[in-house]
Every structure is written in structure tokens, then in C-alpha cells.
Amino acid sequence: MLNGVFEWEKPLIELEKKIEELRRFTKEEGIDFSAEIATLESRAENLRHDIYSRLTPWQKVMIARHPRRPTCLDYIELIFDDFFELHGDRTIRDDPAMVGGIALLEGRPVTVIGPQKGKDTKDNIARNFGLPHPEGYRKALRLMRQAEKFRRPIISLIDVVGAYPGIEAEQRGQGVVIAENIRQMSFLKVPIICVVTGEGGSGGALAIGVGDRILMLENAWYSVCSPEMCAQILWKDTKKAEEAAESLCLTAQDLLAWKVIDEIIPEPPGGAHRNHETVAMTLKEALLRHLQELEAQGADELVAKRIDRYRQIGVVW
Amino acid sequence: MLSVFWGKQKYVTIKPREPSSGPVADGLWTRCPSCSSLLYTKELTKNLSVCDRCSHHFRMSAWDRVLHLLDADSFQEIDQDLEGGNPLGFSGYEQKLAKSREKTGLTEACLTGEGRLSGHQLVFGAIDFGFIGGTMGTVVGEKVCRAFEYALTKRLPVVMVSAGGGGARMHEGILSLMQMAKTSQAVERHSQAGLLYICVLTDPTMGGIYASFASLADIILAEPQALIGFAGPRVVEETIRQKLPSGFQRAEFALNNGMVDAIIERKELRKVLARLLLYHDRGGRQLC
Numbered sequence: 277m278l279n280g281v282f283e284w285e286k287p288l289i290e291l292e293k294k295i296e297e298l299r300r301f302t303k304e305e306g307i308d309f310s311a312e313i314a315t316l317e318s319r320a321e322n323l324r325h326d327i328y329s330r331l332t333p334w335q336k337v338m339i340a341r342h343p344r345r346p347t348c349l350d351y352i353e354l355i356f357d358d359f360f361e362l363h364g365d366r367t368i369r370d371d372p373a374m375v376g377g378i379a380l381l382e383g384r385p386v387t388v389i390g391p392q393k394g395k396d397t398k399d400n401i402a403r404n405f406g407l408p409h410p411e412g413y414r415k416a417l418r419l420m421r422q423a424e425k426f427r428r429p430i431i432s433l434i435d436v437v438g439a440y441p442g443i444e445a446e447q448r449g450q451g452v453v454i455a456e457n458i459r460q461m462s463f464l465k466v467p468i469i470c471v472v473t474g475e476g477g478s479g480g481a482l483a484i485g486v487g488d489r490i491l492m493l494e495n496a497w498y499s500v501c502s503p504e505m506c507a508q509i510l511w512k513d514t515k516k517a518e519e520a521a522e523s524l525c526l527t528a529q530d531l532l533a534w535k536v537i538d539e540i541i542p543e544p545p546g547g548a549h550r551n552h553e554t555v556a557m558t559l560k561e562a563l564l565r566h567l568q569e570l571e572a573q574g575a576d577e578l579v580a581k582r583i584d585r586y587r588q589i590g591v592v593w
Numbered sequence: 594m595l596s597v598f599w600g601k602q603k604y605v606t607i608k609p610r611e612p613s614s615g616p617v618a619d620g621l622w623t624r625c626p627s628c629s630s631l632l633y634t635k636e637l638t639k640n641l642s643v644c645d646r647c648s649h650h651f652r653m654s655a656w657d658r659v660l661h662l663l664d665a666d667s668f669q670e671i672d673q674d675l676e677g678g679n680p681l682g683f684s685g686y687e688q689k690l691a692k693s694r695e696k697t698g699l700t701e702a703c704l705t706g707e708g709r710l711s712g713h714q715l716v717f718g719a720i721d722f723g724f725i726g727g728t729m730g731t732v733v734g735e736k737v738c739r740a741f742e743y744a745l746t747k748r749l750p751v752v753m754v755s756a757g758g759g760g761a762r763m764h765e766g767i768l769s770l771m772q773m774a775k776t777s778q779a780v781e782r783h784s785q786a787g788l789l790y791i792c793v794l795t796d797p798t799m800g801g802i803y804a805s806f807a808s809l810a811d812i813i814l815a816e817p818q819a820l821i822g823f824a825g826p827r828v829v830e831e832t833i834r835q836k837l838p839s840g841f842q843r844a845e846f847a848l849n850n851g852m853v854d855a856i857i858e859r860k861e862l863r864k865v866l867a868r869l870l871l872y873h874d875r876g877g878r879q880l881c
């Protein structure tokens with residue numbers, strides 16, 4: 277990838293640049309290029325369809341990891357009217373790899389949580405590349421319990437390759453915290469909508485991923501672990517990650533077929549990084565629609581249906 | 594033990610233990626991986642697969658756990674016919690399943706059933722490391738779930754002996770991951786009925802199994818030196834790019850960090866479980 281452009285989309289990006297140039301020329305020089313532009317536009321459209329309609333699972337993983345892909349805080353900024361961030365797990369510290377707080381969705385208070393990746397190298401180091409420690413998950417759980425108390429719906433924006441594998445993380449019970457989150461989320465008496473916006477890796481994603489609706493962006497991936505980890509564990513070779521991505525069936529389309537997710541949120545051609553605004557608005561519409569459905573249900577019905585949903589996964593194969 | 598993390602630290606690289614295929618199958622003599630003593634296999638088996646020189650706890654098969662912990666002839670297996678396929682079409686998975694079935698005599702990595710332990714009626718489950726590393730796919734998830742549901746219907750306590758080297762089973766992708774949610778929910782429903790669940794963490798209990806039903810017991814016991822954790826030691830080592838402290842992710846480390854209630858030697862395990870079951874006996878009668 278060079279300047280945020282993938283190898284496979286290079287011809288298209290170059291064509292788009294040419295069209296842009298001709299437009300500028302038309303404007304600045306007053307020469308009419310409309311016929312040329314129209315020809316190029318239709319060629320670009322074909323190319324766009326050609327390239328983006330048959331992305332491989334590995335290409336999707338790459339798009340999900342694009343450095344300019346919207347992060348949790350980007351979505352919060354674009355979707356909600358207001359956001360007040362809440363910090364800390366009340367036990368050890370505030371984990372910057374996980375953010376959360378109260379936001380207004382079309383005027384109504386909701387609790388939003390999600391792992392936060394950095395915008396650049398410096399930010400990424402501060403945010404530990406969006407890999408939460410146990411205290412991050414504990415903070416998320418604290419905010420979710422708070423949401424239940426005040427009957428606020430919960431929106432979980434998931435973009436995490438996995439829970440952080442470090443010495444302190446293990447000391448502070450990464451496994452125990454994940455289990456506890458999964459258990460408690462399962463029985464919360466408020467609507468929970470989870471959205472896999474980028475990466476969804478292992479228990480680190482599921483620890484904030486149990487809900488009544490699971491949505492997934494078109495180019496996001498979600499699986500038992502990252503393709504690299506799978507390749508490492510099964511074949512002792514991280515270079516086989518591409519092969520692992522194929523084998524793991526980790527795309528949104530695969531997961532919809534398994535009924536693990538409920539809906540795919542379309543992205544602009546090429547990926548969410550190419551237009552933050554568009555994908556955020558599409559997601560907002562879906563959130564409002566699902567929330568309306570969920571809020572029509574009583575709390576007990578909500579929990580019963582949630583439990584039943586997971587109970588059915590993998591029953592008969 | 595804590596001094597390992599404070600002050601002068603001594604770092605060693607953790608060598609993942611060689612998977613012992615159970616000392617029984619290895620002929621007349623078995624070498625202890627910990628102290629290198631050559632042990633007479635028959636004696637080792639009689640000694641519950643614990644080295645009598647250094648007390649290294651060898652891995653035990655699920656059926657050996659049943660034989661060791663439950664009253665003779667009391668165990669009735671449930672869901673023994675539950676067999677999975679290859680939902681993702683993961684290459685080589687069928688062969689792996691077939692090989693594991695042949696090797697262990699089990700249909701899947703988890704054995705569940707009803708039995709008695711020192712007279713206490715209970716639901717018992719054990720994970721077998723010999724079956725694809727004791728990993729949890731859809732069938733293991735389903736069996737664990739059904740075991741807790743069965744216990745809930747019959748109002749019985751549950752004792753699980755966990756050993757899942759890799760946690761969730763890679764070959765079933767997202768479906769494996771979802772078993773973490775499914776089993777956690779089954780544990781909680783059993784718990785909400787006021788019923789007891791004890792989990793014994795044995796070597797190794799990692800990843801998705803540790804981060805779901807194995808961590809959610811009322812009482813968590815561990816065998817000495819068992820590897821317990823979320824991320825595998827090699828992954829941690831590669832991430833932080835430094836040597837791991839000695840004893841990292843062993844049962845003693847988990848105990849010191851507050852993640853398990855007690856470490857119990859195998860020869861004491863049956864007695865301890867009986868005692869704990871007695872404390873939670875539903876009759877509520879006066880003890881001693």
C-alpha cells in the first residue's frame with residue numbers, strides 16, 4: 277500500500293485522478309471536456325465494480341485495517357449529537373484503548389463503548405494500538421451496567437484485533453474479565469446493538485460483542501482470531517495469513533449466512549476510509565431502525581431472545 | 594513468588610511442555626518431562642499420573658478423570674453421540690477429527706455425564722487435551738451447555754475439569770467463538786438457580802475456554818503448575834519482545850494474582866471436591 281492506496285485499486289485511483297484533473301481544467305481554463313469526462317466516468321464505474329465486487333477475504337482484512345478507516349471516536353463524532361466521555365474502571369486506571377460514555381442519538385441518551393485505535397503512530401502508542409487491557413473491558417462493563425441502571429440502550433462499536441497479550445494483562449486476569457463481560461452482557465435488561473466496524477478478533481471482540489443485534493460493516497472481519505494468529509497456531513507461519521483469511525470464513529457475507537450477524541452495513545466503494553460521512557450516516561439510519569424495534573420489546577423478552585439467539589449457534593451441523 | 598515480578602527479576606523462556614499422550618500408552622517406562630526421571634509406567638498410573646520424584650502432574654485423559662474422581666460405576670455419559678462436521682469446510686479438519694477420535698476413543702474433546710463423587714450426585718464434565726488440544730468447537734460448546742441445562746433440570750451441582758490448550762477451535766472460526774457466549778450463558782442460568790459449579794483448571798487451560806465457562810465457576814481450583822491464561826505464552830513473548838518471568842501463567846501465578854481459589858494436588862483433589870460438595874449439600878443439615 278502506498279499513500280493509502282492499495283495495489284489492486286491503483287488503476288482506478290489513477291483514473292479518478294485524471295477525471296478530477298479534467299474537471300479542474302474545465303473550471304479553470306473554460307475548455308469543455310464533458311465528453312471525455314463522461315467516457316472516463318463510465319470506464320471508472322466499470323472498473324470500480326470490477327475491483328470492489330470481488331474483493332478477497334484478505335483484501336477485506338486490509339481494508340478493515342486501513343489507517344484512515346474511521347475509528348470509534350470518528351463514528352461517535354459523526355453519528356451522535358453530543359458525547360460525554362467517561363473514564364476509568366474504578367480499580368486500577370483508565371485504559372485509553374477503550375473509550376466510552378454517554379451520547380445523544382437524535383436527542384436520546386445512549387451509552388456508547390468501543391476500542392479506540394490511534395490516528396497516527398504517536399496516538400497509536402498512547403492507545404496501545406487499540407488493544408485493551410483488562411481494565412478497558414472492566415470500564416466497558418461498568419458503563420454498560422450504568423446504562424442498565426438508567427435504562428439507556430447500549431451501542432458497542434467493535435474494532436479490535438484482540439485483547440492485549442501482555443504480562444500485566446495476564447496478571448490482571450484478561451481471561452476472567454472477558455468471561456465476566458460476556459456473562460453480564462448476556463443478561464443486561466436494555467437493548468444492545470453491536471457493530472463490527474473494522475476488526476473483530478477473538479474474545480477481545482466478544483467481550484463487548486454480546487447483543488440483540490449484531491451489525492457488521494461490509495469490509496469488516498470477525499472471527500475466532502486474526503488470520504495471522506490462526507496461521508501461526510495452525511501452520512507456525514504468519515506469512516500464511518492470507519490463506520488463513522480464506523479458511524476462516526471471516527467476512528460479513530459469511531457471517532450473515534451463518535446468522536451470526538443480522539445485517540451488513542454497506543460501505544462506499546473501496547471502503548469506509550474513502551468517505552467517513554457516508555458510512556456514518558448509513559450506520560446511523562440502521563441504529564435508529566434497530567433501536568426502534570428493540571425498544572418495542574419488554575426487558576425480559578429482550579434477554580430471553582438474546583439468550584436463545586446464542587443457544588442456537590452451532591446446534592446442528 | 595511475587596518477588597519474581599519485583600526487584601531483581603530472573604527471566605527464562607518458557608518452553609511449552611511436550612504434550613504427553615498419557616503415560617499409559619508409552620510402554621513400560623515413561624520419562625518425567627520435569628525431572629527427567631525414568632518412571633515405571635504402571636507405578637506412574639497407580640500414582641494418578643503424578644511423578645513420585647518431583648510431583649510433576651502429567652496430563653490425564655477425560656476418562657481417567659472420571660475413573661479418578663467419581664465413585665466406581667456411577668458415571669452415566671450423556672450426549673455421547675454428539676458429533677460435529679466441518680461447518681467451514683476448513684481444509685484438513687475432517688482428517689484431524691478422525692485421527693483424534695481414533696486416538697482418544699472419544700467423539701469430541703469433551704466428556705459429560707451424571708455420576709457420584711463420594712456419594713454426592715452431580716453432573717461431571719472433563720475436557721480431553723488429546724482431542725485437538727482440548728479446544729472448544731460447536732460440539733464441545735453444545736455439550737457443555739447441555740450438561741449445565743441437564744444439571745439445572747435435575748438441580749444438581751456441576752464439576753468441570755478443564756484443559757483446553759488453544760481455547761476456541763480455530764477450524765470452526767466464528768462458530769467456535771460464539772460457543773464462549775453460549776456456554777457462559779448456560780453457566781449463569783445454572784447459577785441463578787442457586788446451584789453450585791466448581792471448575793478444576795488443569796494443564797493447560799487457555800484462550801476461549803479460560804475466557805468463558807472455566808472462569809465463571811463459584812469455586813475455581815487448579816492443579817499445581819497448570820498453564821492458565823488467556824493469551825498463549827509464545828504470543829505474549831512475541832508481543833512484548835522480552836523474556837517471560839519464570840512461572841508466568843502457571844497455577845501459582847494465577848493464585849498469587851487472585852485468579853483461582855486454591856491449588857490442589859491431584860492426590861487431594863477427590864477429597865477436596867467431596868468436602869466442597871458437602872458444604873453445599875442442599876439438605877442444609879448441620880455438618881459434623
Ligand SMILES: [Zn+2]
Nearest residue numbers: 625628644647
Ligand atoms: Zn519428575
